[in-house]
Amino acid sequence: MENRARSCRHAGDASSPLRHRAYDVRRDRTGLPPLRPPVGNGARARLCRDHRHRSRRGAHRVRHRRRPVHGRVRDAARCRNSHRRRPLRRRRRDHRGPRAARxxxxxxxxxxxxxxxxxxxxxxxxxxxxxxxxxxxxxxxxxxxxxxxxxxxxxxxxxxxxxxxxxxxxxxxxxxxxxxxxxxxxxxxxxxxxxxxxxxxxxxxxxxxxxxxxxxxxxxxxxxxxxxxxxxxxxxxxxxxxxxxxxxxxPIAPRDVRSLPDALLATGFGYDPAAREAHGRTVANMVGHVRDIRRLGAASVDMCFVACGRLDAYVEGGLNSWDIMAARLVLTEAGCVVTDYAGGPVTPEEVIAAAPAIHGPLVALRARAAS
Incomplete structure (x- = not known):
């Protein structure tokens, strides 16, 4: 009977409250040979049967500076904290420092x-x-x-x-x-x-x-x-x-038009009589080089229609900031090109908006038509 069972040994205090049930010395229920003597000397000679939730650790997984022992074992000093939840691993921080995340x-x-x-x-x-x-x-x-x-x-x-x-x-x-x-x-x-x-x-x-x-x-x-x-x-x-x-x-995008003869152009006329006449002459010189010209009567509508592909280009001058502020952003975010008559930064006084492939040719056409 003295060989029938052994208890998990603990270093130091023999009255430790940590006890485990006996097991067959000839063969454990796992099918592995019995535990070897405790690993280490003195305070390090401490082993105990592992808890159920850690049963996935086998004899092939041994921590640094520990001798392998058959069965599911771990350091007894950690048993008393086994009921605590294991902290989640933190993501690796960028070595550039905390300011890198700002x-x-x-x-x-x-x-x-x-x-x-x-x-x-x-x-x-x-x-x-x-x-x-x-x-x-x-x-x-x-x-x-x-x-x-x-x-x-x-x-x-x-x-x-x-x-x-x-x-x-x-x-x-x-x-x-x-x-x-x-x-x-x-x-x-x-x-x-x-x-x-x-x-x-x-x-x-x-x-x-x-x-x-x-x-x-x-x-x-x-x-x-x-x-x-x-x-x-x-x-x-x-x-x-x-x-x-x-x-x-x-999401919207302009039509993939490649040449001015295929482009449907929109325009508008301001309220100043002299400016209307001058722009009318320019448009008349442009109409023979594009598919056709439309005059819808609202700058923001013209520009948004270019952005979604219902029109291919838009030319107008003499506008105000409230006419183009929102629609200009719709155009650029849709992938269109918006500039002034010379191809520089757009202003309310001069607007040329078009699909990317025809914007440059349109700027050149408008310059010839106005001369």
């Missing part, structure tokens, strides 16, 4: 912020577009003129701008605002909103569908986020810097 964190925060700006612009554009659409169905638009007899403004232009400005003041009180209908306020955040409550007011007044609400935000580097909403078509163009351009949530 640019990535800033980028994520910036992306969230731009997404918020886009969502705000889209929500306010949709709200203002609904007001304008209801007003158009009602009949009396309260139309008057502004800078010229052809420059129409309606009661709903002002109502929509007030709606947008109020929404921006509630959501972002420290941002600056520039509105077509005269609303302007300074800001301290470094972000400025440019609002065209109804781009294409003449179309709106005459019942044509191509008018839009345009809301764009910019900072010192240029356009940051924007939305152009066509209420009659229920189409929402959105874009953010580095985040792509979308139509009703789906």
């Amino acid at each position: 640019p990535r964190r800033v980028a994520r925060t910036g992306r969230r912020s731009m997404n918020d700006l886009v969502a705000l612009a889209a929500a306010l554009a949709r709200r203002a577009g609904g007001i304008a659409l209801e007003g158009r169905r009602g009949g009396d638009l309260g139309a008057t003129t502004k800078s010229s007899p052809t420059d129409i403004v309606t009661l709903y232009d002002r109502m929509c701008e007030e709606t947008i400005v109020t929404g921006l003041a509630d959501a972002r009180p420290h941002d600056a605002v520039v509105g077509e209908e005269g609303t302007s306020r300074p800001g301290t955040s470094g972000i400025e909103w440019h609002i065209d409550p109804i781009d294409g007011t003449a179309n709106y007044f005459f019942g044509l569908p191509t008018w839009a609400v345009s809301i764009g935000a910019c900072d010192a580097e240029g356009p940051l986020a924007g939305a152009v909403y066509l209420p009659v078509l229920d189409e929402m163009f959105t874009a953010s810097r580095g985040g792509g351009a979308f139509l009703n949530g789906a």
